[in-house]
Amino acid sequence: MMTFKKKTTVVLSLLAAMTAGSVLAAPPALPKDGSWGSGAGDANFDTMMQSGFQSKGIATTERLKQDPTQKLCSNPTTIYSAKNTALREKLQGENEASIKYPSNGNWLGNWKNGEKIAQSGKGLTWSDKAGEANGGNCYNCHQITKEELAYGTIGPSLYNYGKLRGNSEETIRYTWGKIFNAKATNICSLMPRAGAMGVLNEDQIRDLMALLLDPESPVNK
Amino acid sequence: MNTNTTRFDRRQILKAASGLGLVALGTSMVPSMAFAAWNKAAFEAKGMSDTYNALGAGSPSNSNDIQIVASDIAENGAVVPVTAVSKIPNTEQISILVEKNPSALAALFDLTADVVPEITTRIKMGQTSNVTVLVKAGGKYYTATKEIKVTLGGCGG
Amino acid sequence: MANPMKIRATNKDGITEIKILMNHEMETGQRKDASGNLIPAWFINEVNVDLNGKSVLKAEWGPSVSKNPYMAFKVKGGKAGDKVVCTWTDNKGDKRTDEATVS
Amino acid sequence: MRAPHIKASLFVVIALAFSVSSQAQQDSTSAGIEAYREALQDGNPADLYVDSGAEIWKKKAGPKEASLEKCDLGLGPGKVKGAYAQLPRYFKDTNKVQDLESRLLTCMEKLQGVDTTEIVKAAFSSPKKADLVALSAYISAESKGMKVKVSLAHPKERQMYDLGRRLFYYEAGPYDFACATCHGQDGKRIRLQDLPYIPSAEGAAKGWTTWPAYRVSSGQMWSMQWRINDCFRQQRFPEPIYASDVTVAISSFMAGNSNGSVMQTPGIKR
Numbered sequence A: 001m002m003t004f005k006k007k008t009t010v011v012l013s014l015l016a017a018m019t020a021g022s023v024l025a026a027p028p029a030l031p032k033d034g035s036w037g038s039g040a041g042d043a044n045f046d047t048m049m050q051s052g053f054q055s056k057g058i059a060t061t062e063r064l065k066q067d068p069t070q071k072l073c074s075n076p077t078t079i080y081s082a083k084n085t086a087l088r089e090k091l092q093g094e095n096e097a098s099i100k101y102p103s104n105g106n107w108l109g110n111w112k113n114g115e116k117i118a119q120s121g122k123g124l125t126w127s128d129k130a131g132e133a134n135g136g137n138c139y140n141c142h143q144i145t146k147e148e149l150a151y152g153t154i155g156p157s158l159y160n161y162g163k164l165r166g167n168s169e170e171t172i173r174y175t176w177g178k179i180f181n182a183k184a185t186n187i188c189s190l191m192p193r194a195g196a197m198g199v200l201n202e203d204q205i206r207d208l209m210a211l212l213l214d215p216e217s218p219v220n221k
Numbered sequence B: 001m002n003t004n005t006t007r008f009d010r011r012q013i014l015k016a017a018s019g020l021g022l023v024a025l026g027t028s029m030v031p032s033m034a035f036a037a038w039n040k041a042a043f044e045a046k047g048m049s050d051t052y053n054a055l056g057a058g059s060p061s062n063s064n065d066i067q068i069v070a071s072d073i074a075e076n077g078a079v080v081p082v083t084a085v086s087k088i089p090n091t092e093q094i095s096i097l098v099e100k101n102p103s104a105l106a107a108l109f110d111l112t113a114d115v116v117p118e119i120t121t122r123i124k125m126g127q128t129s130n131v132t133v134l135v136k137a138g139g140k141y142y143t144a145t146k147e148i149k150v151t152l153g154g155c156g157g
Numbered sequence C: 001m002a003n004p005m006k007i008r009a010t011n012k013d014g015i016t017e018i019k020i021l022m023n024h025e026m027e028t029g030q031r032k033d034a035s036g037n038l039i040p041a042w043f044i045n046e047v048n049v050d051l052n053g054k055s056v057l058k059a060e061w062g063p064s065v066s067k068n069p070y071m072a073f074k075v076k077g078g079k080a081g082d083k084v085v086c087t088w089t090d091n092k093g094d095k096r097t098d099e100a101t102v103s
Numbered sequence D: 001m002r003a004p005h006i007k008a009s010l011f012v013v014i015a016l017a018f019s020v021s022s023q024a025q026q027d028s029t030s031a032g033i034e035a036y037r038e039a040l041q042d043g044n045p046a047d048l049y050v051d052s053g054a055e056i057w058k059k060k061a062g063p064k065e066a067s068l069e070k071c072d073l074g075l076g077p078g079k080v081k082g083a084y085a086q087l088p089r090y091f092k093d094t095n096k097v098q099d100l101e102s103r104l105l106t107c108m109e110k111l112q113g114v115d116t117t118e119i120v121k122a123a124f125s126s127p128k129k130a131d132l133v134a135l136s137a138y139i140s141a142e143s144k145g146m147k148v149k150v151s152l153a154h155p156k157e158r159q160m161y162d163l164g165r166r167l168f169y170y171e172a173g174p175y176d177f178a179c180a181t182c183h184g185q186d187g188k189r190i191r192l193q194d195l196p197y198i199p200s201a202e203g204a205a206k207g208w209t210t211w212p213a214y215r216v217s218s219g220q221m222w223s224m225q226w227r228i229n230d231c232f233r234q235q236r237f238p239e240p241i242y243a244s245d246v247t248v249a250i251s252s253f254m255a256g257n258s259n260g261s262v263m264q265t266p267g268i269k270r
Helices: A002-020 A042-052 A068-073 A082-097 A111-119 A161-165 A169-180 A202-213 B010-020 B040-044 B048-055 D002-041 D046-058 D100-112 D117-121 D127-141 D155-168 D179-183 D201-208 D224-234 D245-257
Strands: B066-069 B080-086 B091-098 B105-111 B115-123 B129-137 B140-150 C006-012 C015-021 C044-051 C054-061 C070-076 C083-090 C095-101 D089-091 D096-098 D188-190 D193-195 D213-215 D220-222 D267-269
Touching: A042 D155, A042 D245, A068 A082, A111 A202, A161 A202, A169 A202, B040 B048, B040 B105, B048 B091, B048 B105, B048 B129, B066 B129, B066 B140, B080 B091, B080 B129, B080 B140, B080 D002, B091 B115, B105 B115, C006 C083, C006 C095, C006 D046, C015 C044, C015 C083, C054 C070, D046 D127, D046 D213, D089 D155, D096 D100, D096 D155, D096 D245, D100 D117, D100 D127, D100 D224, D117 D127, D127 D220, D127 D224, D155 D179, D155 D245, D201 D245, D220 D224, D224 D245
Parallel strands: D213 D267
Antiparallel strands: B066 B080, B080 B115, B091 B105, B091 B129, B105 C054, B115 C070, B129 B140, C006 C015, C015 C070, C044 C054, C044 C083, C083 C095, D089 D096, D188 D193, D213 D220
């Protein structure tokens, strides 16, 4: 019995190894100290970046300049290192302070508009024009309504968002903050800071809020 | 990135549809050149029954002997692979129709007796639609239908 | 002039499988160019395939066949060395013929 | 004390029930998409570009009325077979690490006497870049079925890889995007497109070994440079300059990670 089990395990793990394609050698590991390798220090990297990009349309080379949050989040080895604890807390506080809550006291707009914004991935590329309304890119990463099958999975599912969480003042405020600046709650969140970076305006955020929280929204059906 | 649309945004739908060239203008832009064989009326007909009429198919009956081999979902409407298989004896013609395209008829194949009645091709679909395979066999017409969903791809920029 | 097609034909157990990839825009006549003008329809509308000098299949197409059309089918009979000839005609009257040998 | 507890477990049950049905829906969608991709594999229009690329390779052009047949892609002048599977690599004559397209520019300049300034500036869809796109289809096809074997042994090769890796994690722009935002985790997708996890060998291979590719959405053949260019566009970055070190570095990172995997080029994509 034991031998059989062993054999099966070996065969199974072999199969798993084959299907996972782990015959490939592991790529070179990142240095543990947070550096990038001797040839990829700041001077060489900056030279490459400055000579390798050009402004096109609205996407100018200005965009390559990082703010302190982007800089921190660009090194996976050191984001959560102890020496960066103070910096993380400071930056998280700054991101939190950037959140502007609704000026007119209205938190929820029109969920139908919100759905359009969630669907649209347009905006701010070099092929987009200045002054056009940006999309929210939401479906790229989240499931939202049940009807839309083409949704991404980088972020959590938001289907039944309001139904599951209710619409207490706390939930509403939290949700607004998350859309406005996701890095206020999670410093290196992968979600764009839609409000803080001026991607979406206050009305658009209100409409997205309605999509998530309005009981009439298909999200909560 | 490409033909990304929202089902709620009409402007975008139109834009995407025009990207595929499938807005409801029909084939009015087709230069009218005379062709001996090409069935202009059938390719310009709107809707299923008009197309059937133009093909002389009348009201074809459903047949379980026709198979449509295609994925349930197409990642892009610009290229939808479809294989039409007929097990009906004496199959002489196979056509592929997309109900919601501006002109339903996409392609028609006349087969000689030597051809195995199994044709693969690729068609454009402007939106999620029923796809019908129409088979002419022994002078009679038969159909089978399958829905193919057309989804959105890319990041939608 | 139109670009060449790619024809592959193989015989296995007395059945010849023919796969043809054509080089064509298949423009629908409903798309607009950058300055907003309609791009005229331009598509293959007739196809004929000969196996050993005998027509085995004729197709009629509309503009909703995909760009760079692909077509695959099987013919009973044929053998290695046989000749497959495909000719298409488009709605502008352009024409292209290519051939391949069954392997 | 009791009520909140019940509420909480109810929440868990609902959440679980939901995640199960959502998973099922996701699976059937994925299966449908998988079938679609499978059906595309036969009859890849990229083959049409492979043929025209082979013609362009042999055609005399430029002020020197020469073909590219003596171009050294790393395996010696005129050796095309297997060359793509070993690019990018260090070239002694230019003292640079080059990918296929930057190397082709070198050959056009040296062998044909072509001034490539306008080609570099031209849009990817412009006829000026069409030759390079077709050539990349042809040359990549000549490595189909071969294993990726990209050297990181030369200090400049290793440097290019390291620079590419650093660029991969570089976050900037109005959306805070880095390559890693989408390609830094395993098993995720954007809309319905699976996102390869580029820092892993398997993930890098999914991308690297299937480009250049024919894109059915646009009905265009895309070279690797074109693919990378559009990634940066979606990232809301400024435009990477054609054949610049930025583009070679990110290619070195992908190619270096996918060493040992099998080239399936040219591919066909959504």
